[in-house]
């Protein structure tokens with residue numbers, strides 16, 4: 001690589017990935033005229049070693065730290081759980097813990113999950129008129145068996161391709177196959193994509209077609225987790241507010257989100273405030289979880305709140321959250337990242353289903369806590385008292401306050 005100073009102003013840096021990390025940092029430093037201190041901060045390694053960072057991603061120059069905290073008070077299916085959360089937003093941990101404390105007064109959270117079934121899509125461009133229904137019905141099992149070839153370890157654990165379905169997009173004469181695969185404790189993206197690519201190879205023998213995309217869908221609506229809680233109104237009693245009134249206002253806040261997409265978006269951001277930090281702390285793919293969650297929230301054709309709140313006949317507040325939750329506890333970053341490993345241990349080494357249930361409970365707790373504050377004293381009181389520490393730190397560092 002040519003490392004003349006004048007070249008550094010271009011972001012075109014062929015061979016960057018082959019350089020030692022120190023040289024990558026120096027190039028970035030020169031490119032943006034960074035101070036020695038900036039360069040040092042960009043290139044911090046602690047739990048993730050330079051070798052590991054280089055394995056995780058290309059062009060690594062450092063690692064990025066986030067605060068890691070522990071949310072308290074969670075009682076899930078009768079079990080006490082401490083929740084590791086990696087997040088930069090000041091009030092998230094306190095809010096999750098508070099939501100869990102409220103839920104505890106009604107016995108905590110009940111959580112369930114489906115089998116860990118992911119879906120892969122295969123896009124086929126039909127080139128002639130064929131009775132694809134008849135052909136696929138006849139060959140369905142052969143295709144499933146073919147997908148499972150070479151997946152002995154997954155099959156031994158009870159996983160593997162389980163079902164094949166399809167739909168025709170008439171406007172484009174496209175046939176879309178859906179291959180459902182139980183990936184057990186893996187998130188499973190690689191398993192799904194490998195199987196889809198394999199099965200697609202058989203398609204031209206079955207129909208006159210070209211093969212398009214072969215990729216998992218992140219709308220994993222066959223791999224969901226569900227969390228529920230029922231909380232007596234007294235749990236919401238405070239000096240300033242009567243619990244019954246707060247419960248009533250929380251239910252009305254939910255109805256606002258149900259009927260208004262602007263509010264639903266913020267409501268759902270609050271749900272993901274709880275889920276993403278656990279997904280990150282356990283080394284899982286939070287972009288996949290975000291994409292699936294928002295698509296699921298819009299599955300009726302209208303974007304709705306992810307949680308559902310109602311008041312039962314005894315005046316209790318009842319909450320439910322069900323979301324696609326494709327997370328793993330084996331493989332990839334989950335296994336290699338030392339902090340993710342420790343976070344999973346803190347959670348009692350759950351399998352993937354149990355982890356997805358825990359995450360769903362945290363999302364429900366987080367939403368409950370936000371709605372409680374919004375429906376009573378407002379969000380800023382608690383938020384600003386926590387944020388004050390940030391402001392004081394900024395003042396000490398001489399940073400501009402907006």
Ligand code: MEV
Nearest residue numbers: 266267269270273370379
């Ligand atoms: C802030 O990060 C999240 C909230 O805006 C969520 C909500 O409004 O429900 C407080």
